[in-house]
Amino acid sequence: GEEVAQTPKHLVRGEGQKAKLYCAPIKGHSYVFWYQQVLKNEFKFLISFQNENVFDETGMPKERFSAKCLPNSPCSLEIQATKLEDSAVYFCASSPGTGLGSNQPQHFGDGTRLSIL
Amino acid sequence: GQQVMQIPQYQHVQEGEDFTTYCNSSTTLSNIQWYKQRPGGHPVFLIQLVKSGEVKKQKRLTFQFGEAKKNSSLHITATQTTDVGTYFCAGGRSASKIIFGSGTRLSIRP
Numbered sequence: 193g194e195e196v197a198q199t200p201k202h203l204v205r206g207e208g209q210k211a212k213l214y215c216a217p218i219k220g221h222s223y224v225f226w227y228q229q230v231l232k233n234e235f236k237f238l239i240s241f242q243n244e245n246v247f248d249e250t251g252m253p254k255e256r257f258s259a260k261c262l263p264n265s266p267c268s269l270e271i272q273a274t275k276l277e278d279s280a281v282y283f284c285a286s287s288p289g290t291g292l293g294s295n296q297p298q299h300f301g302d303g304t305r306l307s308i309l
Numbered sequence: 310g311q312q313v314m315q316i317p318q319y320q321h322v323q324e325g326e327d328f329t330t331y332c333n334s335s336t337t338l339s340n341i342q343w344y345k346q347r348p349g350g351h352p353v354f355l356i357q358l359v360k361s362g363e364v365k366k367q368k369r370l371t372f373q374f375g376e377a378k379k380n381s382s383l384h385i386t387a388t389q390t391t392d393v394g395t396y397f398c399a400g401g402r403s404a405s406k407i408i409f410g411s412g413t414r415l416s417i418r419p
Contacts, residue, residue, distance in 0.1 A: 227409075233395055235352075235409035248406050283351060295340055295401035297354035 194218060198284050198301035199266075205274050206309055213304045214266040217286030223247070224267050225285040225298060226259060235283070241267065271306075279308045313400045315410030323418045328385040330413035332398035340401040341374055341381045346412075347394040355383075390417050 197216040205211045217224050226238040237251040241261040252259070256274075261267040271278055285298035312335045322328055332341065340359045344352035356365055358374035358381065365372045371384045381398055395414045399407040 233346075233412045233414070235397070237406065237408070240406060285352075295342065295357070295407055297342065297357060298352075298407070299354070300351040302351050 196284055196286050196299050196301035197266075198282075198304050200304060201302065202305045202307070204307045204309060207276060208273055211271045211274050211278070211306055211308075213269045213282050213284075213306070215268070215284030215286075215301060216266040217284070218288075218299055220288065221286035221299070222289045223287045223296070224261055225287075226267075226269050227283045227285065228280045229283060229303070230280045238269070274306075274308045276308050279306060281305050313398060313408045313410040315398055315413055317413055318411065319414045319416070321416045321418065322388055324390060325387050328388050328392070328415055330383050330396050330398075330415075332381040332383075332400070332410050334379045334400045334408075336402065337378050338400040338402060339378075341378075342399045342401065342407060343372060343381075343383055344397045344399060344409075345394050346397065350394075352397060385415075388415070388417055390419060393417050 199214045203211055222243055224241040228236045239249045239252045239259050240247045244261045244263055256272045259269045281303040283300050283303045285300045287296040287298045314333045316331050320328055340357055342357045343355040345355055346352045356372050361378050362376045363374040369386045373382045383396055385392055395412045397412045398410040401407045
């Protein structure tokens, strides 16, 4: 598609439950990025993929967070044993690839608002 | 680690006034991107600067990249209510990763 599609738009989970978010990147884009945006607006980089391979996971919390991008499936971000502090909007973005000496613009989805009660 | 600082955090201006947001990196950047996020929306790419000292214009918006490629600015001339939102710079270093600044939230009095 021509837009990054994120589902669901809203997700409510009780503390300790699992949460799974999905992202379909723009067709033909090689890179997928996940960000966490909390109330103070700052974007925290979580992880990036080049096709189905993890490219950079330096932002991923070590324990409860995992992500995948499998062929012919939406990418996913999964949080095990959610905590109150996981409440945020999770954005997915995709880009066509990398230019020599520059980064390509990232195209963002509408985000998934995760509320942990 | 690399940090990208952005100031001011908030700016409230009268419609028609100018607005500027500044972005500073702790390390040299290969490029810098600017995004705008409307309230309740998602970031939308505005522009990318690559060359040292580069200046680009989009109508009332002027973007600059510093000579040392460690700072950047976005200036809006004669703000309009449609300019409301949060403006983020994002510094690029590696091929796959950009680091977002903390953003400047612009509000406008009609």
